[in-house]
Amino acid sequence: MPELPEVEVVRLGLAPAVTGAVITAVDVYDARAITRHEHRRGSFADRLVGRRMLEPHRRGKFIWIPLEDAHEAVLAHLGMTGQLLLREPWVRPEDEPHVRVRIELRHPSLQELAVFFRDQRTFGSLALDELVATDAGDLVPTQVAHIARDPLDELFDDRAFLAALTRKNSAIKRVLLDQRAISGVGNIYADEALWAARIHPEQPANTLSRAKAKLLLGEIRLVLGKALIEGGTSFDAQYVNVNGQAGYFAHSLNAYGREGEPCPRCGTPIVRVSFMNRSSHFCPRDQRLR
Numbered sequence: 001m002p003e004l005p006e007v008e009v010v011r012l013g014l015a016p017a018v019t020g021a022v023i024t025a026v027d028v029y030d031a032r033a034i035t036r037h038e039h040r041r042g043s044f045a046d047r048l049v050g051r052r053m054l055e056p057h058r059r060g061k062f063i064w065i066p067l068e069d070a071h072e073a074v075l076a077h078l079g080m081t082g083q084l085l086l087r088e089p090w091v092r093p094e095d096e097p098h099v100r101v102r103i104e105l106r107h108p109s110l111q112e113l114a115v116f117f118r119d120q121r122t123f124g125s126l127a128l129d130e131l132v133a134t135d136a137g138d139l140v141p142t143q144v145a146h147i148a149r150d151p152l153d154e155l156f157d158d159r160a161f162l163a164a165l166t167r168k169n170s171a172i173k174r175v176l177l178d179q180r181a182i183s184g185v186g187n188i189y190a191d192e193a194l195w196a197a198r199i200h201p202e203q204p205a206n207t208l209s210r211a212k213a214k215l216l217l218g219e220i221r222l223v224l225g226k227a228l229i230e231g232g233t234s235f236d237a238q239y240v241n242v243n244g245q246a247g248y249f250a251h252s253l254n255a256y257g258r259e260g261e262p263c264p265r266c267g268t269p270i271v272r273v274s275f276m277n278r279s280s281h282f283c284p285r286d287q288r289l290r
Helices: 004-018 158-165 172-177 187-197 210-229
Strands: 022-028 057-059 062-066 072-077 082-087 099-107 111-119 125-133 139-141 271-275 278-282
Touching (some): 004 062, 004 210, 062 139, 187 210
Antiparallel strands (some): 022 099, 125 139
């Protein structure tokens, strides 16, 4: 957590508040929150003050906000518990737990506001990163250049992804979690898409027929789209949108977190097994290893 829907919800919430805003102050309260920043390029706070922000972008777990008149961007990786929250300018960091960085903004129409980077487990980080061009000509931060496009990206290459599956003999779920192959799909949505496509998470990727692989890609898009509409998946207060509100897709989950509950399709109890220091949830009847 978070995965594509949650990160996109945050990006959409940030966009109207930060686009066109000028950074007036930056306070770093915990140096662990800027571990991704290359300090040889200068102080994170000093290099941001006075600069104007453009519309934010997203790939995988990364959000970045390009800066005007520069090939640089404010980069945010949310990690497990990172949150980007919009606050009124008079709200102080000590009024909320786990605030690591505070960025004050002056927006041309919204006037003054603040962005809090809050992170309970400190696995997330902010940075000022250089933008580089991709093969398609768009600009991404250097720390994001190795991340594949996500299946909701209009430039995602279906044929290349399907062809890549035929060359991989590792478990299909392992491939889905590899952000170099396809981004934005984490444990929750991998389990949900595999359940919908009736594919066992340990099924070797190169044993899937082309029809089955295309079905899986379609189910990935469906589950990500549905989760995005419902504001993402929240099991606790660790994921919220920029206004501190939880998502509601947890009520629509068919497999993930449903251990022992009946499969919505056939009634067989959903099982949970260990997988890559995580867990996989699936229906042992509908998702047989073939």
